[in-house]
Amino acid sequence: MASQPHFNDHYKSLLDQLPPSMKKDVWLRLTNRKNRPLSEEQVRGIHPDIEEFLTREVDRYFNKKNRQKIKIEANAIPEGSSTLFRLDGFEKQLEERELHVQQRENNIKKTIEAQVAEERKHLKDEYDALKSRLESEYNNCMVDMKQKTYSFKHQLESQHNSRLAELEKQYKSHISALDKANAVKDKEIGKLSSTISQLKNEKRDIKKTADSVCKDLEDIIFTKDLKIIALNDRVIFSNPSAGRDGTIEPNTFISFHDAEYWTRKREDAKSNLNIRKKYTFRKPV
Incomplete structure (x- = not known):
């Protein structure tokens, strides 16, 4: 079933002048014609062929109505038949002339279409040739670029390997x-280690010798102190009025202050040789 005609409102002024049957006929002729038929979507839109076709159909429709009116009026008068006959002849001439003009238009259209097709073919040939040339240049460029890339890569690898x-x-x-x-x-470290080890041994021997010497000296000093103390005790025993020597530690302390004094002197003598030389103690320092 054919689709119902539904033209664009742009052609409303022309469509209003045609009866529904002619509207449908225009629709079918536009969509079913042999040369460049329009799709239904195109007919629903705006297209120069639609306006041209509708205008021609409106003119034909009104011409036909006018002829029918003239025939009716001509049949009503005695001279109408001859006038109508001449009018029919004139209309046939017009139709023949219109047909001739239409054929000429069709020929012109065909000529233009042929020229357009030829020009399109010429342009397509030029496009294909240009495309082929560009593809060839592109391929040559790619080959050249690959060769240069390979050469550059080889050069870089050679430089890299050399470096x-x-x-x-x-x-x-x-x-x-x-x-x-x-x-x-x-x-050198071995020599230094050997030297350091030797020095450590020598230091240890020296310290050992020094400790032994110090011990001997301490013993000698303490022996001397004991002799001094014994001699001092004998002097005091034989002559009590002679008085006590302040540098000799007494046998007994007469006060707490006196005991604290000699305790402090004993501690100081451990680090002060002058005190150790000056004072005589009853116990080893």
């Missing part, structure tokens, strides 16, 4: 020099 070999050689040279330096340092 790597040079760095490796320098690295091995530095490692060898470091190994030699470390060997020399190890020898």
